[in-house]
Amino acid sequence: MLQVHQVSHSYGGSGWRKSKAAAGKVLDNVSFDLEPGCCLGLLGTSGAGKSTLGKIVLGLQKPASGQVTFEGFELYTKGRQGIRKVRRDLQAVFQDCYSAVNPLMTADHIIGEPLRNYERLSPAELKRRTGELLEQVGLAAEDGSKRPSQFSGGQLQRVNIARAIALKPKLIVLDEPISSLDMVHQTLILDLLSELKDSIGLSYLFITHDIQAVMTICDRVAVMDKGQIVYHTDSPSSLPSAEHEAVQRLVSAVLPQHPSLRTSWV
Template identity: 65%
Template sequence: MLDVSHVSHHYAGGGRLWRKAAVPVLHDISFTLEPGVCLGLLGVSGTGKSTLGKIILGLQRPTAGRVCFAGHDCYTSDRRSLHSIRREVQAVFQDCYSAVNPLMTAGQIIGEPLRNYERLSPLEQKRRVAELLEQVGLQASDVDKRPAAFSGGQLQRINIARAIALRPKLIVLDEAISSLDMVNQTQILSLLAQLRADYGMSYLFITHHVQAALTISDRIIVMDAGQIVYTANSPQALMKSQHPLVQQLIAARLPEHPSRRLDWSSSSL
């Protein structure tokens, strides 16, 4: 379904009066993603994960390589194909607050893709938005509330409701739980798993949290310095990996129980 082939990217350095060497961000990235699969993209901050996510979403053209969705190039296809890709590929970003218009209501936020792509009557759209709110664990009565009235976890649920409104084939989740506390992280991961089971969607789950990647992913790609350094065909394979970076990431994760975190922090000093 998604084919990322030899993608490289760099940012031009310098300004009008002086030049610097181009800054490499991604180098020869290739992978595929099949229907109904959650692919974890794991790595520490600054490895190029979010840049790759933007390229896949069509927000940033790569310096080299191709990104194809359902056989169509995400940058060179005709207008009709690109319109279809934008409908079928949605996103949930890390900052749930900046991802929404603070002046819009929850109903307006969730209903935006429906207004852009569907021809629903006002009554049909209202009913659909109410269903989406309830599906992500909120109340239909929340429809007229603005973002300031919601907690971070609740607002991220609204972002997820907007992302699934068109029942897309792929959702790019870029650090979608990183700004939430542990309780909300667990709840959002459970919600995402349930939605994938209901709709058969694929996820590209971009994260630096090893435990989150292990929890939700079918396969996991590990990135470092803009390159893929390891691919695990299952969470179990990642845990058994002898790759130095993978072992470092696993060793750095906090134990789930608070009492064990004290032991972990003491032993790591």
């Protein structure tokens, strides 16, 4: 479904600050594939290049070099018009559920936005569809009249997920979708994402620094460090025993220091 081939990207200074010294390589020759119905975890610390790669996959940031191909269509060869052809099949859920929505809109309006952009529906049909989507993510159809300030963080992230699945996309890029939530809501959102993946056949690119989250939801994991994929596995449960230094840094950030307390992970 998705092929990322030798993608590199840099951010540099501008004007009088622009120089080779100012330029920083964020991605360095990154390649991976994602199959239909799969959840690929993109795991790494802050600054590893994960979010930049997510923007490139979504068609929001043209890479300096390399190719991104979605269902045989190369995203950056035909400009914005080309990206629009696959936009409805590529959706996103971001970390900050509040900044991802217009605070003046109701949930019905937020969820219905992609439907209004891509489909011609009567007001009654649009209302019915948004109500169904709210129920699909564990909320009530009546919640459609609420504004973002009337939801908890976990509930509003469900609204964002409902918006992301409204067009029945093939791939959703999840950029730290649970990191701003408490542990109870993190678990609930991960359970919801797993259920949606199985029930409607979604594929996910799950971007996170949370090793426990990728072990819960992901089928495969690629670990990023300093703009490169340095480790990958088809067995996420094996991550705690991986010997790679970048993986062990992530493991050590979660696990107790004493090895005798790590038995539940291995």
